[in-house]
Amino acid sequence: MPHFSNSVKLKYVKLGYQYLVNHILTLTLIPVMAGVLIEVLRLGPAEIVNLWNSLHFDLVQILCSCFFIIFVATVYFMSKPRSIYLVDYACYKPPVTCRVPFATFMEHSRLNLSNNPKSVEFQMRILERSGLGEETCLPPAIHYIPPTPTMEAARGEAEIVIFSAMDSLFKKTGLKPKDIDILIVNCSLFSPTPSLSAMVINKYKLRSNIKSFNLSGMGCSAGLISIDLARDLLQVHPNSNAVVVSTEIITPNYYQGKERAMLLPNCLFRMGGAAILLSNRRSERRRAKYRLVHVVRTHKGADDKAYRCVFEEEDKEGNVGISLSKDLMAIAGEALKSNITTIGPLVLPASEQLLFLLTLIGRKIFNPKWKPYIPDFKQAFEHFCIHAGGRAVIDELQKNLQLSAEHVEASRMTLHRFGNTSSSSLWYEMSYIEAKGRMKKGDRVWQIAFGSGFKCNSAVWKCNRTIKTPKDGPWADCIHRYPVHIPEVVKL
Amino acid sequence: MKLHYLKAVYFFSSHAVEGLTVMNMKEAMFYLLNDYYITCGRIKRSESSGRPYIKCNDCGIRFVEGVCDETVDEWLETDDDSKRNLLVYHRAIGPELPFSPLVYLQVTLFKCGGISLGLSWAHILGDAFSVSNFINNWGQHMAKVNVNSSPALAPRSLTNTAKPEAPSEPLSAKQVNHVGDLWVLANNCKMETFSFNLTTKHLSNLQAKIGSVSAFDSICALLWRAIAKVREGFEPQIITVCRKDPCHDDSNVLGNNQIIRSIKASFLVGESDLNKLATLIANDQDQVCDERNKIEAAVEKDNGCTDYIMYGSNLTFVNLENAGLYELELNGEKPKLAYYSIQCVGDEGAVLIFPLPHGSAAENEDRSTCIEWMTKLISNYYKM
Numbered sequence: 001m002p003h004f005s006n007s008v009k010l011k012y013v014k015l016g017y018q019y020l021v022n023h024i025l026t027l028t029l030i031p032v033m034a035g036v037l038i039e040v041l042r043l044g045p046a047e048i049v050n051l052w053n054s055l056h057f058d059l060v061q062i063l064c065s066c067f068f069i070i071f072v073a074t075v076y077f078m079s080k081p082r083s084i085y086l087v088d089y090a091c092y093k094p095p096v097t098c099r100v101p102f103a104t105f106m107e108h109s110r111l112n113l114s115n116n117p118k119s120v121e122f123q124m125r126i127l128e129r130s131g132l133g134e135e136t137c138l139p140p141a142i143h144y145i146p147p148t149p150t151m152e153a154a155r156g157e158a159e160i161v162i163f164s165a166m167d168s169l170f171k172k173t174g175l176k177p178k179d180i181d182i183l184i185v186n187c188s189l190f191s192p193t194p195s196l197s198a199m200v201i202n203k204y205k206l207r208s209n210i211k212s213f214n215l216s217g218m219g220c221s222a223g224l225i226s227i228d229l230a231r232d233l234l235q236v237h238p239n240s241n242a243v244v245v246s247t248e249i250i251t252p253n254y255y256q257g258k259e260r261a262m263l264l265p266n267c268l269f270r271m272g273g274a275a276i277l278l279s280n281r282r283s284e285r286r287r288a289k290y291r292l293v294h295v296v297r298t299h300k301g302a303d304d305k306a307y308r309c310v311f312e313e314e315d316k317e318g319n320v321g322i323s324l325s326k327d328l329m330a331i332a333g334e335a336l337k338s339n340i341t342t343i344g345p346l347v348l349p350a351s352e353q354l355l356f357l358l359t360l361i362g363r364k365i366f367n368p369k370w371k372p373y374i375p376d377f378k379q380a381f382e383h384f385c386i387h388a389g390g391r392a393v394i395d396e397l398q399k400n401l402q403l404s405a406e407h408v409e410a411s412r413m414t415l416h417r418f419g420n421t422s423s424s425s426l427w428y429e430m431s432y433i434e435a436k437g438r439m440k441k442g443d444r445v446w447q448i449a450f451g452s453g454f455k456c457n458s459a460v461w462k463c464n465r466t467i468k469t470p471k472d473g474p475w476a477d478c479i480h481r482y483p484v485h486i487p488e489v490v491k492l
Numbered sequence: 493m494k495l496h497y498l499k500a501v502y503f504f505s506s507h508a509v510e511g512l513t514v515m516n517m518k519e520a521m522f523y524l525l526n527d528y529y530i531t532c533g534r535i536k537r538s539e540s541s542g543r544p545y546i547k548c549n550d551c552g553i554r555f556v557e558g559v560c561d562e563t564v565d566e567w568l569e570t571d572d573d574s575k576r577n578l579l580v581y582h583r584a585i586g587p588e589l590p591f592s593p594l595v596y597l598q599v600t601l602f603k604c605g606g607i608s609l610g611l612s613w614a615h616i617l618g619d620a621f622s623v624s625n626f627i628n629n630w631g632q633h634m635a636k637v638n639v640n641s642s643p644a645l646a647p648r649s650l651t652n653t654a655k656p657e658a659p660s661e662p663l664s665a666k667q668v669n670h671v672g673d674l675w676v677l678a679n680n681c682k683m684e685t686f687s688f689n690l691t692t693k694h695l696s697n698l699q700a701k702i703g704s705v706s707a708f709d710s711i712c713a714l715l716w717r718a719i720a721k722v723r724e725g726f727e728p729q730i731i732t733v734c735r736k737d738p739c740h741d742d743s744n745v746l747g748n749n750q751i752i753r754s755i756k757a758s759f760l761v762g763e764s765d766l767n768k769l770a771t772l773i774a775n776d777q778d779q780v781c782d783e784r785n786k787i788e789a790a791v792e793k794d795n796g797c798t799d800y801i802m803y804g805s806n807l808t809f810v811n812l813e814n815a816g817l818y819e820l821e822l823n824g825e826k827p828k829l830a831y832y833s834i835q836c837v838g839d840e841g842a843v844l845i846f847p848l849p850h851g852s853a854a855e856n857e858d859r860s861t862c863i864e865w866m867t868k869l870i871s872n873y874y875k876m
Contacts, residue, residue: 097519103534103551107591134550140515 018379021351082238082280084231085288086461087175089276090168091427092161092247093474094137098271101134102127102492105267111145116258126267128489131391131412135478136270136419141251154190154251155199161247161273162196163203168472169275175241177204182233182242183212184226186423188452189312190249191216200245211237219310219451220387222246223423224459227278228295234280241281247273248422255321262321268390272421272428290445290461294346298339300454306331310452322452329396335456336400336448340375343458347380347444377401381460382443384408385429387450388415397448413482418474423449428474432482435475439467493748494544495668495677495801496615497835498623499580503564506605508825512634514557514599520633521597525553528626528746531617535589543796544589546616553595556581556610563604568829580610582835586674606828612835619750620832620844621736624815626746631820662786663754664732666805666838667798677801677836685833689848705770708735708845712809713769715843719807720761728807728840730756732783733773735811752783754806804838812846 020027040048109123141153162185169175183206185197195214200206213229215222223246230242250269255262279288300306309325345353352375359373377384384407386397394415398408410429414421418428426447433439443463450456470476525532533548558579560567567575579600585592594617598610613623668677695707702710712733720727734750755773757764791800802808817830826849834842 095519097515097522101550101552103549103590107534107551107593110588110591 018349018351021354022349024350082235083285084234084292085279085281085284085464086290086292087277087279087284087288088169088173089274089289089427089430090165090172091424091431091474092165092168092271092273094271098137098140098143099135100138100143100270102490106492108143108145112147112256113258119258119260119263122260123263123267124492126264128492129391130267131394131415131486132268132270132419133416133484133486135417137272139249139251139271142254147254147256149252149254151192151252154249155192157251157271158187158190158196158199158247158249159203161249161271162200162245162275165245165247165273165275166200166204166243169243169277172472173277175243175277177206179241180204180206180210180243181237181240182230183210183245184215184230184242185213185245185247186215186218186222186226187247187249188217188219188222188422189253190251196245219453219455220248220389220420220422220425221449221451221455221457223274223426224295224447224449224457225297225455226423227276227292227459228297228457230278231292231295234278237280239281240279242278244276244278245273246276246423246427248424253320253322255319257315257317257319257321259315259319259321259323261323261325262315262319264324265322268420270419270421272418272424274424274427276427285464288464289467291464292459293444293462294343294458294460296339296343296346296458298335298342298456300331300335300338300456303454306335306454309454329392331454332393332450332456333396333400335450335454336397339448339456339458340377343460344375347446347460348375348377349379352376352379374400374402377446378403378407380444381446382440383410383433383438383445385426385433385445385447386411387448388412388418388420388425388429389450390420391415393450409483412486413484416484416486417478417482431470431473432475432479434467435469435473435479436482437469439463441466493615493802494585494675495671495799495836496803497582497584498611498613498615498620499576499582499833499835500609500611500613500620500623500627501576501579501829501831502609502627502820502827503568503829504607504609504822504827505564505825506602508822508827509605509607510823512822517599517634518555520630520636521553521555524626524630524633527629530746531595531626533594535585535592535594537589541795541797546594547590551593553597554581554593556596556598558598558600560600560602560608562602564602564606564608564828565604567602567608576831576833579608580612582612584674584676584836585614586672586676589673615748615834618746619734619748620810620812621750621815622746622748623832624812624817624819628816628819631822634822635824662783662790663730663756664752664783664806664808665787665790665800665802668801668838669799671799677804677838679837680839683837683839683841687831702766702770705774708809708811708813709770709774710766711845712773712843713766715809716769716773716807717761717764717766719841724762727760727762729761730754730806731773732802732806732808733811734808736814750810752787752802754783801836801838803834803836803842804840807840808837808842810834810842810844812844815846817846818849 105127106120106124110120113119139153139157141148141150141157170177183197183200185195185200187196190196191214197212197214201210201212211233215226215229218225223244226244226246230244234240234242248269250271253265255266278292305327309328309331310322311325312320312322314320344356356373356375359370363370363372384403386394386408388394388411394408394411397403410432413432414425414428418425421428426449430445430447433445441463445461445463447459447461448456475482529548529550530546532550532552533546534551535544536547537544579598581596581598583592583596585594594614596612600608600610602608609627611623611627618626671677690711698710698714699705699707702713712731716728716731731754733753733755737749737751757769757772759768761769787800787802791798812832817832818826820827820830829849832844832846834844
């Protein structure tokens with residue numbers, strides 16, 4: 001009993017403290033205004049009129065002050081960064097014919113790796129603990145035994161994924177292809193000539209003075225890097241639309257060898273893609289879904305271990321694959337800490353920042369044994385979209401940020417339904433939150449993505465209007481089944 | 493039934509598959525398999541008893557794509573058994589039971605644009621009538637895929653309900669040695685497949701000789717006597733006859749529901765009168781010689797741990813006349829040719845009797861029957 005009452009008391013103390021510190025300005029302003037009002041009332045109206053007359057105003061002074069005020073206001077409005085709005089986005093939904101249930105994956109694995117039963121065993125163990133469901137999809141070329149990853153098949157996959165997502169985006173937003181001013185496509189592992197952005201321009205007959213960019217090789221966090229790039233471009237170009245396409249093409253990158261460290265991506269990466277429309281036009285302010293608040297990018301490439309932890313290389317037999325090192329989680333944790341250190345002051349309320357500062361000072365000066373204070377990010381955000389890189393990543397972040405199961409639900413369910421779709425997984429997660437009807441006006445969303453290099457990128461969005469549950473979208477037909485309980489180990 | 497496999501081949505002209513791609517076929521198959529999910533399962537052995545069962549884990553059927561540099565017509569001219577095996581990708585179940593598909597479907601594209609569909613089907617899933625239903629339903633899905641409406645009725649798999657009072661050993665099924673995890677039958681002699689066509693003229697001649705029995709019964713009698721004559725001294729006294737159960741005429745049934753009867757002749761078959769034989773076969777239709785319950789009881793006796801064979805334990809005749817072989821339609825066209833065969837037959841051999849398509853050229857008659865039969869090759873006695 002004493003424990004309970006203690007914890008309840010502590011809760012109220014904490015709440016009181018937070019309210020006090022977060023609203024300190026309001027709380028100091030109210031007494032001041034009250035004081036002024038009392039003084040005014042005390043003086044009486046006649047006194048005030050006398051006070052006003054004693055101030056000798058002449059024309060020049062008035063004009064100068066007005067001019068000065070207008071000047072300051074203009075400078076302020078001109079130097080304010082443009083608001084970037086996310087008008088809408090569309091996620092690619094793969095057809096059922098590309099579905100890969102566990103049993104199918106294992107059977108193909110067994111047939112493709114017929115000489116290496118140990119590797120097959122390993123893959124089975126990974127799949128059991130992966131957190132993936134039975135509806136994740138692989139492109140048609142990978143369904144062959146053995147897979148047929150030709151360039152034509154890879155282009156085919158790129159066309160299906162990107163064009164479907166873009167058609168869906170055009171339908172949702174009513175955007176005309178000729179109105180696209182900036183196009184950014186990011187796909188890490190497939191980079192043909194001409195680029196995927198050229199492929200999009202060709203298909204939709206976009207304008208000849210379009211500013212197009214193609215980002216490749218930047219890993220799973222490339223989606224947020226593209227958003228960052230779009231934001232910078234939209235600062236420079238007024239009244240523009242930017243379309244960002246994030247995808248990962250699986251066909252050419254399916255590892256065909258037997259090294260265990262390289263078989264892991266085969267088990268996790270799946271087909272997916274998203275197209276996002278960003279704009280800085282004032283006319284979009286009403287119907288935009290979100291407003292971009294911050295983008296924070298952290299790169300740990302300077303550290304050798306971080307640089308090599310996700311590395312594409314050839315194995316002994318000459319098969320190319322992506323090798324994941326054993327200290328991936330530790331490095332991810334470090335990168336996240338770095339990112340939090342930058343984003344914390346930007347988003348955390350004053351109460352949390354004060355506590356953090358005090359604990360920091362205390363640890364430095366008084367007693368290094370004090371536990372470091374982990375700021376409570378749940379105060380700063382209503383929704384979290386953690387890149388669905390794998391079950392371990394989500395578990396690690398849930399532990400580090402002290403999030404509840406509901407906060408990471410979007411990430412876990414996206415991993416279950418779509419697998420690791422690389423840079424587009426954040427958009428599937430956003431779509432999940434919207435489909436569940438949890439996105440209200442004013443909600444703040446934190447998207448975190450990790451990528452090879454090693455990078456940790458964050459984006460903060462603020463919801464512009466309450467979003468009704470969409471009738472289409474990747475979750476439309478299955479949202480009623482979610483959330484599902486994902487067991488620790490699925491018995492195959 | 494676990495050691496038997498059914499193979500079915502359908503030929504289509506280029507006109508029938510105009511505008512259809514492999515992806516269309518796969519898509520239609522996806523919707524079909526939502527209902528026939530049992531065919532997508534894999535065999536697993538139960539932890540406690542070791543008895544195999546089908547785990548419906550959505551593993552799928554194996555799809556094989558092939559290319560042929562002959563045209564359909566060229567192929568059909570020189571058709572024989574060894575060539576036909578190329579059109580059906582077949583693998584026995586095992587030795588790795590959880591990774592052995594129960595159904596294989598091969599689509600072979602010919603030079604003229606026509607295709608052949610080769611289906612390899614594990615008999616544990618169902619009999620030839622179920623296979624025909626399966627394929628016909630797929631054809632319907634192919635037509636609907638373009639129209640986008642809801643899938644066909646889900647099939648029900650039926651099991652026999654009545655148990656016999658005094659279970660005795662069935663005559664139509666025979667025990668064999670344990671096959672372990674590789675479900676293949678070891679024959680004691682070399683097996684070969686022959687097929688020949690009977691035209692309507694042949695059939696009417698035959699019926700004129702024999703009397704008022706059905707075409708199937710007269711063909712059975714003819715072949716029984718012929719084989720008995722060839723195998724003097726070892727003539728088959730008991731035959732097994734399989735036909736469709738008229739009670740289950742529903743078109744959506746999946747399972748081993750064919751009537752299996754054993755017919756015993758108490759006289760010398762080789763010298764007997766055709767009429768007598770045919771009447772024996774026909775009359776048994778009314779008697780309760782249906783051995784399905786007996787077979788089931790025998791297998792259940794030791795909990796499914798012994799292995800049995802049915803086809804070929806005696807000389808077996810299978811009546812596929814009303815199996816609906818030509819109900820499959822692609823783009824509204826029926827197949828040019830459809831034939832079925834059984835893989836893994838016991839030493840006594842099996843005969844399948846099924847119709848040829850309307851309008852196939854055979855001595856200016858418009859209906860004929862094709863007989864495919866596998867028989868024992870006795871090195872001393874063979875002469876055919």
